Amino acid sequence: MNPFNLLFDKPAYTLYRYNPDNPLILVCEHASCYIPAQLQQLGLEDKAAKEHIAWDIGALDLAKGLSDKLNATLLVANYSRLLIDLNRPLEAPDSIPDVSEIYTIIGNQNLAKEHIEARQVNIFKPFHQKLAELIAESKQRHDNTRLVGVHSYTATYKGQARALQAGVLYMQARHYGEQILAGLAKDPALIIAANxxxxxxxGEDTTVPLHGDDNHIPAVLLEIRNNEINELAKIDRWVKLLSPVL
Incomplete structure (x- = not known):
C-alpha cells in the first residue's frame, strides 16, 4: 500500500445536489482550501493558505446558490487546488504547482513519485470519474445536457486592478457562451467579456475541453471577480443574474 494514501482523510468530492432530471450540471473544481493537517499547509503561512492561490474565493457559495435556485446537480471539490488542480490535466506543468503567483509552495517541491501518485489517486481520479459518470448519465436521459464550471478570480493581479466583473469561457460551445453573455448584457452596468x-x-484545462467538448455537450466556465461574490447579498445578486441564462 502507498503510505501517502493515508494523508487524505476525506473524500475527493461532495455531491452537493444530485438531480438527474435537470440536464444542467454544475461543477466547482476550486471550491475548497482544505489541506490535510499532516501537510502543514504546504509550508504556507495562514494568510497565504486562505488566499486565491488555494481556492476560488466565493465560488462555492455561488455554485450552491445556483444549484439551489435551479435545482441542478452540483459536484464540488473537497481539497485545495494547491494539492492538485482539478482543472488541469495531469501532464500540465501546474497540475501540482511549486510556485503560485508570488508564493513558493515549499510542500510541493521535490515530491516523491509515490506522493504525486497518491494525490492523483485520492483526489484527481475520483473527482473526474464522478463527473464523467454524471455527464454520461445525463446524456442518456437528455439531449440538452450542459456543463458549467463556477470559478472566481482576483480583483487585482500583479498590482493591476481588473475592471472586468465577469467572464464566460468556452471553446466549442460558442452558442451557449454567447447566450449567457447576451443575458448578462441586459444589465448595461455590468463589465463582462468572452474568454x-x-x-x-x-493541455491546460479539463472541464471545458475534456468533459465538455470531447463529450459533444455545451460547456463553459463562469469566472466572477471574487470581490463581487464575497458577501451573501452580492452572491444573491449573481445568482439572480445567472440563473435565467444558464
Missing part, C-alpha cells in the same frame, strides 16, 4: 480574464485550451 476573459483567461482562456481554455487543451
Amino acid at each position: 476573459e480574464p483567461y482562456q481554455c485550451a487543451y
